[in-house]
Amino acid sequence: MAEKSTRIEPKSKADFDKAIKDFAESVKVEVSIITNEQMRLMCRDAMTFTPPMPKGGGRGLSIGAHKAGMGKLASDVRRIFIPMDMPQRTMPVVLRQIINAVRARDQYGFFEIHGAMTANKMTRLTPVMRKIMDDTSYLRAFAKAKNYLNKASIFGDTRPIEGPTNDLRAIHDKYKNKVGGRWPKNAPVGGPQYFVGTALYLQAYIAERQLKVGYTKAAWATALRMIPPLISSKGNARNLGVYDAPWVDANRSPMGQFSMSQTPTGTSMTATNLIGNINNVATDANMVNIVYGNRVKQLNATVASRTKDHADRANRKK
Numbered sequence: 001m002a003e004k005s006t007r008i009e010p011k012s013k014a015d016f017d018k019a020i021k022d023f024a025e026s027v028k029v030e031v032s033i034i035t036n037e038q039m040r041l042m043c044r045d046a047m048t049f050t051p052p053m054p055k056g057g058g059r060g061l062s063i064g065a066h067k068a069g070m071g072k073l074a075s076d077v078r079r080i081f082i083p084m085d086m087p088q089r090t091m092p093v094v095l096r097q098i099i100n101a102v103r104a105r106d107q108y109g110f111f112e113i114h115g116a117m118t119a120n121k122m123t124r125l126t127p128v129m130r131k132i133m134d135d136t137s138y139l140r141a142f143a144k145a146k147n148y149l150n151k152a153s154i155f156g157d158t159r160p161i162e163g164p165t166n167d168l169r170a171i172h173d174k175y176k177n178k179v180g181g182r183w184p185k186n187a188p189v190g191g192p193q194y195f196v197g198t199a200l201y202l203q204a205y206i207a208e209r210q211l212k213v214g215y216t217k218a219a220w221a222t223a224l225r226m227i228p229p230l231i232s233s234k235g236n237a238r239n240l241g242v243y244d245a246p247w248v249d250a251n252r253s254p255m256g257q258f259s260m261s262q263t264p265t266g267t268s269m270t271a272t273n274l275i276g277n278i279n280n281v282a283t284d285a286n287m288v289n290i291v292y293g294n295r296v297k298q299l300n301a302t303v304a305s306r307t308k309d310h311a312d313r314a315n316r317k318k
Contacts, residue, residue: 010289011296019299026303032267036230038295039258039269040241043224045291046273047217047248051182060217061245069213074206079189080175081168082161083199093193094121095129097161102145107138110145114138163195168205181275214248216275221248222256223271 020038024031048060052069059065082093094113101110114133122130128148135141165171171194176182178190196202221243229237255274260267 008290008293008297010286011293012289013292015296016292019296023299023303027306033230035267035269036227037238037240038299039271040224040227040229040239041298042291042295043220043227043271044241044243045294046220046271046287047243047245049287049290049294050217050220050273052213061243061248066213066245066247070210073210073213076183077168077172077202077206077209079193080172080191081194081196081202081205083197083202084164084195085198093161093195095125098129098133098145099149100160102142102149107142110142111138114141160192161195162192164197165194166197166201168196168202172205172209212251214245215251215253216273217245217248218251218253219256219273219275220271222253223258223273224256226256226258227269227271228260 016038020031020034024034027034044061048058050060052065052072053060054062054064054068094117097113098110100106101113115138117133122133125133129145132141132144132148135144175189175191179187183189224241227241229239232238253275257272257274258270259272260269262268
């Protein structure tokens with residue numbers, strides 16, 4: 001038995017327009033009505049396929065997507081800031097500070113690192129570096145470290161460390177702006193790390209910024225709310241595109257737009273997200289073409305289903 005495929009093949013706007021036209025002809029409904037329905041569904045699809053998404057993609061309005069976004073933000077922030085009261089994280093940093101000071105021939109910087117060494121820090125250094133830093137003379141320790149590092153192969157991150165600082169937002173925003181607002185997966189931060197006073201202070205900042213997870217999706221939600229709903233023959237609104245994601249609605253982004261105009265050939269509708277392609281996130285994920293692809297797939301599936309239903313009914317009458 002063949003496995004049923006759920007893959008969405010990316011499509012173009014021309015493919016989407018043709019699918020709407022074919023669908024309207026098949027069901028004998030005005031193109032403007034189908035366009036309205038599909039625009040609402042497209043906005044929901046755009047929310048679904050805009051990051052964050054859980055592992056495996058899709059399901060972008062699920063609780064799993066929210067958790068993925070919260071985790072990504074926390075991870076990005078922790079790549080920049082290191083709490084000074086967490087020895088398990090600060091020790092690799094201290095080793096990097098030693099390496100950076102020696103490579104830069106910064107004896108004063110090395111003097112400060114040497115003077116700040118504690119018994120707890122010493123136990124976490126490599127045996128060779130522990131012996132070097134245990135020397136009571138920082139000048140001898142500097143010379144030994146220089147000699148050792150010239151001979152040894154030191155691997156790992158040797159980014160410079162600055163701080164301590166309490167101005168997390170300014171530094172975080174500066175780094176975000178360098179990449180357009182969102183780090184691509186596994187991309188370097190692109191600057192030094194910073195010490196912060198405590199893990200609790202860092203976590204409070206992360207929690208504050210996590211409130212904005214879903215902000216880009218919320219702009220599509222704003223555009224969706226602006227699309228006039230179709231009214232049924234019984235006077236009820238047909239609110240296609242409804243979804244259940246309170247964490248998205250909590251943001252109420254003003255960056256979504258919708259416009260509609262009448263043309264000689266029909267009704268033109270445009271939904272826009274002014275922040276929907278931060279750092280080419282949507283482009284890299286092929287989000288727009290996937291949304292078109294999903295709508296084409298659903299329209300074609302509906303036509304096929306209706307055709308089969310008509311054929312079944314006709315056969316039953318024979």
